[in-house]
Amino acid sequence: MGVKALDYESLNENVKEVQYAVRGELYLRASELQKEGKKIIFTNVGNPHALGQKPLTFPRQVIALCQAPFLLDDPNVGQLFPADAIARARHYLSLTPGGLGAYSDSRGLPGIRKEVAEFIERRDGYSSDPELIFLTDGASKGVMQILNCIIRGQGDGVLVPVPQYPLYSATISLYGGSLVPYYLEESANWGLDVNNLRESVAQARFNGITVRAMVIINPGNPTGQCLSEANLREVLNFCHRENLVLLGDEVYQQNIYQDERPFISSRKVLMDMGQPISKEVQLVSFHTVSKGYWGECGQRGGYFEMTNIPPKTVDEIYKISSISLSPNVPAQIFMGLMVNPPKAGDISYEQYVRESKGILESLRRRARMMTDGFNSCKNVVCNFTEGAMYSFPQIRLPPKAIEASKNAGKVPDVFYCLKLLEATGISTVPGSGFGQKEGVFHLRTTILPAEEDMPEIMSSFKKFNDEFMEQYEAVKI
Amino acid sequence: MGVKALDYESLNENVKEVQYAVRGELYLRASELQKEGKKIIFTNVGNPHALGQKPLTFPRQVIALCQAPFLLDDPNVGQLFPADAIARARHYLSLTPGGLGAYSDSRGLPGIRKEVAEFIERRDGYSSDPELIFLTDGASKGVMQILNCIIRGQGDGVLVPVPQYPLYSATISLYGGSLVPYYLEESANWGLDVNNLRESVAQARFNGITVRAMVIINPGNPTGQCLSEANLREVLNFCHRENLVLLGDEVYQQNIYQDERPFISSRKVLMDMGQPISKEVQLVSFHTVSKGYWGECGQRGGYFEMTNIPPKTVDEIYKISSISLSPNVPAQIFMGLMVNPPKAGDISYEQYVRESKGILESLRRRARMMTDGFNSCKNVVCNFTEGAMYSFPQIRLPPKAIEASKNAGKVPDVFYCLKLLEATGISTVPGSGFGQKEGVFHLRTTILPAEEDMPEIMSSFKKFNDEFMEQYEAVKI
Numbered sequence: 001m002g003v004k005a006l007d008y009e010s011l012n013e014n015v016k017e018v019q020y021a022v023r024g025e026l027y028l029r030a031s032e033l034q035k036e037g038k039k040i041i042f043t044n045v046g047n048p049h050a051l052g053q054k055p056l057t058f059p060r061q062v063i064a065l066c067q068a069p070f071l072l073d074d075p076n077v078g079q080l081f082p083a084d085a086i087a088r089a090r091h092y093l094s095l096t097p098g099g100l101g102a103y104s105d106s107r108g109l110p111g112i113r114k115e116v117a118e119f120i121e122r123r124d125g126y127s128s129d130p131e132l133i134f135l136t137d138g139a140s141k142g143v144m145q146i147l148n149c150i151i152r153g154q155g156d157g158v159l160v161p162v163p164q165y166p167l168y169s170a171t172i173s174l175y176g177g178s179l180v181p182y183y184l185e186e187s188a189n190w191g192l193d194v195n196n197l198r199e200s201v202a203q204a205r206f207n208g209i210t211v212r213a214m215v216i217i218n219p220g221n222p223t224g225q226c227l228s229e230a231n232l233r234e235v236l237n238f239c240h241r242e243n244l245v246l247l248g249d250e251v252y253q254q255n256i257y258q259d260e261r262p263f264i265s266s267r268k269v270l271m272d273m274g275q276p277i278s279k280e281v282q283l284v285s286f287h288t289v290s291k292g293y294w295g296e297c298g299q300r301g302g303y304f305e306m307t308n309i310p311p312k313t314v315d316e317i318y319k320i321s322s323i324s325l326s327p328n329v330p331a332q333i334f335m336g337l338m339v340n341p342p343k344a345g346d347i348s349y350e351q352y353v354r355e356s357k358g359i360l361e362s363l364r365r366r367a368r369m370m371t372d373g374f375n376s377c378k379n380v381v382c383n384f385t386e387g388a389m390y391s392f393p394q395i396r397l398p399p400k401a402i403e404a405s406k407n408a409g410k411v412p413d414v415f416y417c418l419k420l421l422e423a424t425g426i427s428t429v430p431g432s433g434f435g436q437k438e439g440v441f442h443l444r445t446t447i448l449p450a451e452e453d454m455p456e457i458m459s460s461f462k463k464f465n466d467e468f469m470e471q472y473e474a475v476k477i
Numbered sequence: 478m479g480v481k482a483l484d485y486e487s488l489n490e491n492v493k494e495v496q497y498a499v500r501g502e503l504y505l506r507a508s509e510l511q512k513e514g515k516k517i518i519f520t521n522v523g524n525p526h527a528l529g530q531k532p533l534t535f536p537r538q539v540i541a542l543c544q545a546p547f548l549l550d551d552p553n554v555g556q557l558f559p560a561d562a563i564a565r566a567r568h569y570l571s572l573t574p575g576g577l578g579a580y581s582d583s584r585g586l587p588g589i590r591k592e593v594a595e596f597i598e599r600r601d602g603y604s605s606d607p608e609l610i611f612l613t614d615g616a617s618k619g620v621m622q623i624l625n626c627i628i629r630g631q632g633d634g635v636l637v638p639v640p641q642y643p644l645y646s647a648t649i650s651l652y653g654g655s656l657v658p659y660y661l662e663e664s665a666n667w668g669l670d671v672n673n674l675r676e677s678v679a680q681a682r683f684n685g686i687t688v689r690a691m692v693i694i695n696p697g698n699p700t701g702q703c704l705s706e707a708n709l710r711e712v713l714n715f716c717h718r719e720n721l722v723l724l725g726d727e728v729y730q731q732n733i734y735q736d737e738r739p740f741i742s743s744r745k746v747l748m749d750m751g752q753p754i755s756k757e758v759q760l761v762s763f764h765t766v767s768k769g770y771w772g773e774c775g776q777r778g779g780y781f782e783m784t785n786i787p788p789k790t791v792d793e794i795y796k797i798s799s800i801s802l803s804p805n806v807p808a809q810i811f812m813g814l815m816v817n818p819p820k821a822g823d824i825s826y827e828q829y830v831r832e833s834k835g836i837l838e839s840l841r842r843r844a845r846m847m848t849d850g851f852n853s854c855k856n857v858v859c860n861f862t863e864g865a866m867y868s869f870p871q872i873r874l875p876p877k878a879i880e881a882s883k884n885a886g887k888v889p890d891v892f893y894c895l896k897l898l899e900a901t902g903i904s905t906v907p908g909s910g911f912g913q914k915e916g917v918f919h920l921r922t923t924i925l926p927a928e929e930d931m932p933e934i935m936s937s938f939k940k941f942n943d944e945f946m947e948q949y950e951a952v953k954i
Contacts, residue, residue, distance in 0.1 A: 013629065015626050298805065
């Protein structure tokens with residue numbers, strides 16, 4: 001028999017090219033150790049519920065009733081569910097003929113897209129068209145779909161921040177395009193410098209690549225910075241001048257841990273800039289129910305909103321959505337609930353506010369504990385996590401540690417993170433999975449471990465790190 | 478400004494090439510008419526709940542409890558939920574640390590993959606490995622993922638039955654491969670003739686195409702036929718000889734409406750054939766919670782099982798799954814419930830059996846009503862729906878109807894289906910969306926309208942059809 005189509009040798013090369021570090025070597029090793037009985041602290045993925053964050057009560061009540069609509073006819077329902085959850089479940093069931101077991105329109109339920117549009121209008125002060133909002137099985141699926149439309153082959157480039165969330169590098173590889181990196185400035189708290197963008201585009205052109213799109217992640221993943229309005233304006237001007245589609249990954253818009261730069265959406269900044277730019281820059285913005293104080297990752301709900309995208313293209317995107325029929329309906333309802341939470345005066349309002357504020361304030365404290373913890377370690381420096389869910393400390397590895405990692409056949413930060421995992425059970429992602437400048441090393445961890453566990457985790461990290469540093473600095477050359 | 482990346486002119490050509498008729502022109506027109514207030518009977522998609530099928534009670538009780546785990550601590554829970562649903566919810570929550578809001582492993586929860594493997598073992602009599610079962614957001618997503626691994630470019634061909642479910646043609650276009658059609662024999666109740674396969678492969682080779690995989694849909698969509706064991710053996714021998722991966726779309730395995738050919742899985746037939754074939758043919762089988770008597774389409778749950786796929790390839794497929802983090806967790810639990818329903822003696826057993834038998838027996842009667850209805854119409858002939866959810870009658874259009882459709886700029890069956898839609902509100906899919914022999918026309922409808930509505934729908938169809946035929950046969954040439 002010859003080589004078969006699903007033998008490794010004959011697979012689609014683009015599939016083989018894909019790198020995906022968030023669930024890469026470290027994660028696989030951590031899973032093995034867990035199977036062997038070791039206690040693992042999974043901080044490799046922004047997965048808050050897995051680390052003990054409780055779901056918000058109200059949305060779960062509503063979704064439970066939508067899944068079991070026969071409860072609405074039960075005279076005892078009021079003993080288990082508050083009246084506003086019951087009313088809201090009836091509302092969402094009225095939007096979905098056939099209930100949660102029926103495919104919706106491939107773009108998502110019209111009634112929920114309308115609620116998303118109203119949320120965007122309240123947030124930005126500009127009206128939004130539900131026909132240009134598509135619901136998706138999580139933001140990642142939306143990003144993949146848009147990149148699939150943009151990328152025609154290796155000659156097409158997409159500007160991606162480095163360090164970046166590997167969804168972007170993986171998807172660009174999968175669709176056979178070219179990633180064009182632009183570096184964020186670690187020394188300027190991971191700021192975005194437009195000069196770096198210009199250089200990256202010039203370099204790409206020199207290599208024969210047509211840069212067609214630019215990704216921003218705001219707040220940043222893994223870097224945690226929040227972009228200022230002035231910075232966003234520079235980016236939009238740059239996209240306008242260079243004729244780039246802007247992909248605005250804004251999934252962490254609720255996760256802000258400082259007061260100087262509150263979240264501002266790319267779309268609002270674009271609209272504020274006025275014509276001609278506001279009518280010319282093509283923008284796709286992404287959001288999700290997985291992050292914020294919701295953290296409903298497992299439900300897989302998201303949306304993207306398109307600005308200045310021509311109707312014929314919207315039709316093509318709709319057609320591609322149709323192939324897999326519809327996004328999952330329960331998560332569409334979560335999205336409706338997220339953009340339209342209980343209001344003052346509602347029975348569930350106070351509980352909702354208490355729960356969501358509790359989560360957000362704790363995350364803010366944890367961001368600080370983690371940054372301070374890293375900065376107290378030998379050879380570790382770490383920018384403050386202004387937003388999102390991650391800390392991305394730089395680990396200054398002694399030459400002997402780099403040599404040891406080479407002898408072990410590992411990238412130096414992978415070597416360090418593996419040792420950390422074995423010693424402490426803390427499962428991180430090496431900076432090389434996100435991209436970093438040559439000879440500089442990082443790791444990414446989430447700020448999600450429970451607040452009460454944080455001191456122990458940070459002291460266990462410090463103990464490992466400082467011993468590691470001493471061991472490799474002490475080695476005689 | 479030049480052409481922008483998301484202008485239609487500059488989109489990825491593969492995206493533009495995609496055809497997807499199930500939600501194509503007919504569906505869009507039906508949606509418009511519905512907005513204008515016309516009553517539409519959507520039989521274009523196999524979407525049972527949208528046409529009034531009630532969800533099974535037990536799984537919905539379990540999932541509601543899993544979504545709202547705080548109910549399990551409520552002393553009143555027993556008033557709304559039976560004890561076995563409560564026990565099962567606790568079981569699934571024990572499998573998913575963090576609950577339904579946490580990402581699972583990208584392949585799905587290990588505990589549920591184990592339940593799927595046990596189901597396969599009971600069904601086929603051969604053990605199954607949970608590590609080779611991946612849970613997905615519906616079967617379509619799984620099919621797309623596997624085809625993405627197989628297709629390297631236009632030179633790679635995939636054998637697809639014609640008429641076919643357009644997921645296959647759409648996905649092959651999207652990934653830039655070549656569809657190699659093999660015709661099913663309408664005169665032999667849509668049987669699969671291996672001679673047609675041989676011819677198709679020879680023709681493809683002549684055109685410089687390497688055929689790498691073959692799709693079977695069993696029971697058939699849109700054609701409704703059930704493949705016999707002997708036929709499956711021929712197919713597997715053919716795949717072995719020609720070195721093809723077999724993709725077994727078995728999503729309708731519960732939907733069988735005759736007793737001569739019960740469902741038999743490709744995998745069982747393959748195992749029964751013994752070595753060397755049983756160890757050499759690469760097979761990927763697909764299943765879903767959307768079909769059967771479940772019809773939980775909106776939940777988006779499915780799985781694929783891999784047989785004889787090398788570990789390095791399994792790793793690659795795992796890596797690609799990781800990019801979008803995890804399939805939605807609630808639908809994973811639906812899958813667990815589907816493969817592991819209440820057992821004799823459980824509190825909910827009788828209700829579960831009553832509900833599921835009720836649905837299946839009604840579908841069987843509807844399959845018969847629909848076939849008989851079509852065969853009573855002028856110029857319509859229709860094979861019996863042996864399985865799945867569709868009827869695919871041949872519509873013998875008079876020459877003058879074909880001429881009229883050409884004048885209207887429409888494909889003849891699109892013309893007919895649009896007229897049917899405008900006259901009756903019945904939304905079908907033209908046969909051209911599935912592929913058919915030159916000069917022969919069909920339409921696809923589901924057998925899903927409520928049983929009590931069926932007589933009226935069929936008589937409304939007959940009235941339209943017979944008048945249409947008389948109108949165009951009466952025209953003087």
